[in-house]
Amino acid sequence: MSKPPRPRRSPPRPRFVWLRTLRLALAVHPWRCAGIGAGALLLAALIATTSLPMALAERHPELALALHPEHPRALLTLAGQERARFATATAQEAEQAAGQAEQAATAAATATATTAGGEQTEDAGLPPAAADDADSLARQAREHAASLTPPEAAEPEAADAADAAAPPPPAAPEDLPAMRATLRDLATRILAGAPLDASAWRLTGDTSDDLATSRQAMLEAVARSRRETVAAFWLMHQDYEQGDYAGVVRMADVLLRTRPALNEYTLSYLNSLSLSPEGRKALVAALVENPSWRGLFLRSMGSKLAASDAPLALLQDLKDSGSPPSEPELVPLLRARIAAEKRAEGAYNIWLQMLPEAEALKVRPVNNLDFAQNPGNLPFNWNVARAVNAFIDLQPRGDDVAGRVLRIRFGVGRVRSASMEQVTFLRPGSYRFSGEQKGLMSSKRGMVWQVLCYPSGTVAAQSGQLLGAPRTWRPFSFDITIPNNGRCAAQRLRLFHDSRSTSEQFASGEIQFQSLQIAPLEAAASGG
Structure with missing residues (x-):
């Protein structure tokens, strides 16, 4: 049997084929190769x-x-x-x-101690205030x-x-x-x-x-x-x-838009400008254009200068310029002012001055008793706390009377922070708080209306336990006495679930209120 033929091997390829190709290209196209080479070198x-x-x-x-x-x-x-x-x-x-x-501070202290002990020492060559200024020098360094x-x-x-x-x-x-x-x-x-x-x-x-x-x-x-x-x-x-306050505001505008991490330092310059008439003028010129940092600055000014009259002067200039502060811009200043003064009168005066004339005429010692306006963050309107298993809302009335019905619904489980309140300014005297309730609230303890002197927290009056009326509206009332002792110029009117222990926090059903009124029983005492 014959053997199969062996496969033929291909001849080895010569080395440096590219060199032979380059020689051939140079020989055939010398000028073209020179141009390509020059271009490659240039590249x-x-x-x-x-x-x-x-x-x-x-x-x-x-x-x-x-x-x-x-x-x-x-x-x-x-x-x-x-x-x-x-x-x-x-x-x-x-x-x-x-x-x-x-x-230097150590040497001065040693020299002073030695001199006080009656020993003779050489002059340390330091001024008398060296020891006192040592910390200052170190801090400056x-x-x-x-x-x-x-x-x-x-x-x-x-x-x-x-x-x-x-x-x-x-x-x-x-x-x-x-x-x-x-x-x-x-x-x-x-x-x-x-x-x-x-x-x-x-x-x-x-x-x-x-x-x-x-x-x-x-x-x-x-x-x-x-x-x-x-x-x-x-x-x-x-x-x-x-003293180029317009330049300060221009650069602050740049920093507040591009470097939020430096806002605290940048706003400190703007807060300083609000303390002088020239600085306020430059600030107002920028704020009336409604820059993106306007709200941030007004909040910062309210927290840093709450006890000063500078914020009120700036806000008044804004109002005169046709760009008064909005309620969200004003609320932080009012709350900071109340916290700084531990009283509400100063913040109340600021709020009144910022109101348009038509709105100022509608202000009452107790506002929004008919719930015609929505609750908000303003201290002098209803503030609704964030509650757990309680839902507070406003419903239209079923009659032709203006206003709305306050409704509080309870979920399943423990109820916490089911409350609402506002800061009021009843003059010294006697009043009757009256209203109507409806619904069916199932709980060991019900809802309570309460009047507290502000900020002492002394109870001026409160209602009994209110659990609603199953079928029709049922009236309720209680009397309020505001003392004329100067310690109850402002009050807190609040509605809350009067639970005193964990077992009393469970509630279900709902309760509604309408037709709230506070009427004087006698003429308010003079001088209040």
Whole structure:
């Protein structure tokens, strides 16, 4: 039997086929190959001087500058590293100043103690107030160090670049002038290649020795990027120091829109403006345009300056300008004023002055007894607490009488915080609270209307247990006596579920109220 033929092997391919192909191409098309080669070299040069430096700029700025000596992004990364070294050296200088201040305080205290003991000591060479001012000097040193925090800390992009680069070597405090000059030179080089770079303008302003030059550079930085936080904050502080309140408001507008994390610091400048007539004028000019931060500022002003008359003056200016505060804007100030003064009269007067004339004429000592208006957050209207297993709503009446019916429905389980209340201003005297109830509430204890002196909490009057009437409306009433002792000028009128223990918190069914009235039994005492 014959063997199968062996497969024939293909001859080995010669090495360096591409070299033979290149020779052939050069021989056949020399000019075409020369043009292609020149284009390839030009493309490689462009990549080496543009795209490659851009890719290396943040992590390897020195290599990027070797390829492109004036690459703006690489220079900016180097500036970030140098700025971090500058901040470290400045912090060391501040720590040294604080240490010297503490040593001076210790020496002064020792000298004082020795002198008090009758021993003869040499003059320590310190002024008499050295010991008293030591803490102040240390605090100023720490504040100085904090004020020199690198701008990159507020700029996420620059901070990422600085983190990606190698950590800068430490610098001594005596190198500060040279480092400042280096930063100034880097900023100049960056602007030469990228005149629209906002970070370079901010760096120029941060390193300049001339205040006017710094201001112009910071203005250029903010004009090119509203997210230049350091420049905007620097300008806001300078405008505040120079009394340019319109400039303060402009920079605050930039910061409040772009850096919410700094709202507390930014709003502190605006709150300070509200204390002077010139500052209020600048604030009103901005607030009438209804900026996005208007409500935030009014809430902040109410909490920080609740005991001052400045908020009322600002709100009055807003009202005169045709842009009065809305109820949501006014409520935080009123509640903060009540909490600060521990009384309600001041907040009540502010609310009355902010009301339109037609609305002010409708104000009564007890408002909205007919429930014609919806409850809200205003202290002088019904406030409904957030309840558990209780639902409070308003229903239309079945007759032609104006107003609505208050209905409280109970779910299954324990009922908590089933209440509503408002701050009232009944004059001293005797009154009768009357109304009608309906429904069927099943519980160990019912609903109670109560009048408390505000803010002492003394009970002026309260109704009995109200559980509703199964079929028809049933009247109820109780008498109120407001003492003329100056400690019950304001009151809290509240309706609540009068449960005193856990077992008494269970309720079911519903109860309704309508036709509430508070009528005097006799003429109110004079002088109330």
